[in-house]
Amino acid sequence: MHIDIDQDIGTGQCALTAPDVFTQDDDGYSTLLPGAETGGSPLLREAARACPVSAITVSETVG
Numbered sequence: 001m002h003i004d005i006d007q008d009i010g011t012g013q014c015a016l017t018a019p020d021v022f023t024q025d026d027d028g029y030s031t032l033l034p035g036a037e038t039g040g041s042p043l044l045r046e047a048a049r050a051c052p053v054s055a056i057t058v059s060e061t062v063g
Contacts, residue, residue, distance in 0.1 A: 001040070001044075001059070001061060002059045003032060003057070004056070005030055005055055005056055010029040010053070011052055011055075012024050013047070013051055014030050014048070014056055017043055018046065018047035020043070021036040022047065
């Protein structure tokens with residue numbers, strides 16, 4: 001799974017929706033927690049859908 005976050009915009013909604021995947025930096029921008037791309041959190045896709053500025057993209061990778 002690949003998770004992409006637009007680092008130029010952000011509202012922090014993803015950190016509220018999936019706190020086991022996302023956190024916020026001191027400026028309020030979201031970042032991935034270590035290991036989040038391999039964790040498979042059930043809230044990951046919900047956080048991407050809930051993002052009001054569409055800053056998160058989740059895609060499946062073919063290995």
